[in-house]
Amino acid sequence: MNVRVRIAPSPTGLLHIGNARSALFNWLFARHHGGVFILRIDDTDQARSERQYEDDILSGFSWLGLDWDEGIEVGGLHGSYRQSDRLDRYRSVATDLVERGLAYYDFRSSEELDRLRTTAQKSGRAPAALIRNPGGSLDEARRRIDSGEKAVVRMDIDVSKSIEFVDLVRGEMRFEGDAVDDFVVLRSDGSPTYHLASSVDDVDYEISHVARGEDLLSSTPKHIILTEAMGAAPRTYAHLPLLFGPDGKKLSKRHGDNSVKAYREQGFLPDALFNYMSLLGWSLDADTTIFTRDEAVAAFDFGDVSKNPAVFDTEKLSWMNGMYLRAMDPAEFEAQAVSAVEDDVGRDLEGDERAVLAEMLPLVQERVKFTSEIAGQVRFLFVGEVDYDERSWNKTMKADAPRALAASIDGLQDLGDWSISAIERVLRAMLEAEDLNARKGLQPIRVAITGSNVSPPLFESLAALGAEQSIGRLRAALDRLDADPD
RNA sequence: GGCCCCGUCGUCCAGCGGCCUAGGACGCCGGCCUUUCAAGCCGGUAACGCGGGUUCGAAUCCCGUCGGGGCUACCA
Secondary structure (H helix, E strand, O other): OOEOOOOEEEEOOOOEEEHHHHHHHHHHHHHOOOEEEEEEEOOOOOOOOHHHHHHHHHHHHHHOOOOOEEEEOOEEOOOOEEEHHHHHHHHHHHHHHOOOOOOEEEOOOHHHHHHHHHHHHHHHOOOOOOOOOOOOOOOHHHHHHHHHOOOEEEEOOHHHHEEEEEEOOOEEEEEEEEHHOOOEEEEOOOOEEHHHHHHHHHHOOOOOOEEEEEEHHHHHHHHHHHHHHHOOOEEEEEEEEEOOOOOOOEOOOOHHHHHHHHHHHHOHHHHHHHEEEEEEOOOOOOOOOOHHHHHHHHHHHHHHOOOOOOEEOOHHHHHHHHHHHHHHHHHHHHHHHHHHHHHOOOOOOOOHHHHHHHHHHHHHHHHOOOHHHHHHHHHOOOOOOOOOOOOHHHHHHOOOHHHHHHHHHHHOOOOOOOOHHHHHHHHHHHHHHOOHHHHHHHHHHHHHHHOOOOOOOHHHHHHOOHHHHHHHHHHHHHHHHHHOOO
């Protein structure tokens, strides 16, 4: 099988997670069959298309690792992969359709059309059932065009003919001819509609399989009609289940919160997002949740794609992100951590600071879900004095706190060997001597040292911070308690 | 309103007539571990929308019903 699939986003907004999922399935299918994955830009809607969005789409796919073999930027055998470059081609197909009697010029006003739709709806018929070819000669129509009248070009649907096709996901599909409206292929300004441009490109670029969201399922008869009108064989279609938000509605395309960019900025890893998205409507097998791209490529088939819509669950994505973060190569994790911390403290780290950080990182890697959480865990090592998290402070600095802090200072200040084990020994002895449990005795130290209740393990944190700084902070916390004993 | 699609734990997925007293994952709850928070480990919670058929036997097939969704533009 000569597989050529495409993803054809419209640059009218940031790369949407739904589009990314469609792209992902197309990519998996192409890679599985050793086929060609094509990226085309469907920018026929000139009014809403913007170049910045095209850039965002490209970088989104690249970031996700969905590399394309043909298309925008990489080129290919078939000329431009941007529809706005191919307007003449679409126009000439439309003209040809008219000349062959398969399409017609329609001069009717939108008011008139609306009336027809309303009438149809009242009589319980398909809204489009009454919008059919009003007749009239082509010569007459041409005269009116020449005299400056505006017209759209509509397909002249043969209502006696039903359209049947086999959808790879949904099985046999059948649409009656009179359920298909005489849809517009060329707007009155001469620009093509989505249906025309997309069908022409799918033929010209020899696309073998069209896999896209289920929202286009009911447009498929139109695309088949157009394809056949061009004298080409229909493509094979696969309509993927839609992605829903938690509200059970189509994932919002509006505000950028469901954009790939937004997830990227929140600190999600591309591998995690890839893995998670592939689980939306598909599964590797009955019980594997985490798997590699290669495993997915090896197993993928449209026939195994679920028919039901899927709710996008950020909880599970977050969990998966943590799994990937923990599995990340330590050197890679360190690189990410260094830049995150430097951003956070607003300066570059010195050599010895990087060593301290590197020592701490294994402890951090196993307790974060996002790279964006790293800085918060280790910030205390790179600032002169800590900002106390007030909630942590209030929760921890109770009656026993001064005692624990004072005794710790006593024990630690003369400690010659500032090692993890030595620190632990001293502090455990302190707990014993003061008759405090770990929670009461050690938590105040944690807050004094890191500023927060939540931090890497305590003895390691003290060791990493160093004797001078540590004791200074214990004293500072004690002073603060004395000044304000609540 | 019309056409179309879909209906298994709260969510994602497995199940393609007997292996299902329905399996895995997230979440949630409990336990272990433990200096916090996590992680890890162990255990638990929870679903075949409903009604009819077909069949020795149905989550799986058929019909109906109810529910959800998509489309219904000179958007894609």
